[in-house]
Amino acid sequence: MKKExxxxxxxxxxxxxxxxxxxxxxxxxxxxxxxxxYAIQEYKDPKRIVTALAFTDVVNCVVPVKTDALIPKGKITDVLAVVSQLKISLPISLGQVVVSNVCDLGANIIVTRTLGAIGKR
Ligand code: SF4
Incomplete structure (x- = not known):
């Protein structure tokens, strides 16, 4: 077998x-x-940091999030499904954990931007 x-x-x-x-x-x-x-890691067990946008409790306001550790590439969809269900309460600070041990993968989902409570309904 050969991969590039x-x-x-x-x-x-x-x-x-x-x-x-x-x-x-x-x-x-x-x-x-x-x-x-790198090539052997990619071949045997590819892993990624997942980045996404999560909903907040403010209308039309999303906040960027990411996993704080590499996760198996095959689990990205599962992690994104968890992120899609989030409704993060503002205010929130950079680095704050919003999901611990997501999908039992040993990684947390953290916020990558500080957002205040402006415009909260
Ligand atoms: S193998 Fe990768 S790390 Fe090494 S020189 Fe090439 S691109 Fe850079």
Whole structure:
């Protein structure tokens, strides 16, 4: 099996190829060790920080949120489903946790912007 990636670990953006055969997993195209580690992580268990917008208790007002840790790529939809159900009370501060241990993934959902109570109904 063969898969190709673009390394995002530095601006060079090397084109990486992961090949899995009887002798194991091999990475080519990387210019450094970090690229090989990235490619193997992407091949075996890709993970992402999830960013989104969440509703607040103020009409037409949303607040940016993100996970505070990497989560498996296959769980992004589950996390976004949780975010879509949020109705965050204002005021709220940067870094405040709005969901702890989302989907039992060991990551929290935190707010990435401070918002006051302006316009609250
Ligand atoms: S393989 Fe190394 S040099 Fe190439 S993009 Fe990745 S981190 Fe940068």
């Amino acid at each position: 990636y673009t390394c995002i670990m530095c601006p060079m953006g090397c084109s990486l190829t992961v090949t899995e055969g009887k002798s194991g997993i091999a990475v080519s195209g990387n210019s450094c060790r970090r690229g090989a580690e």
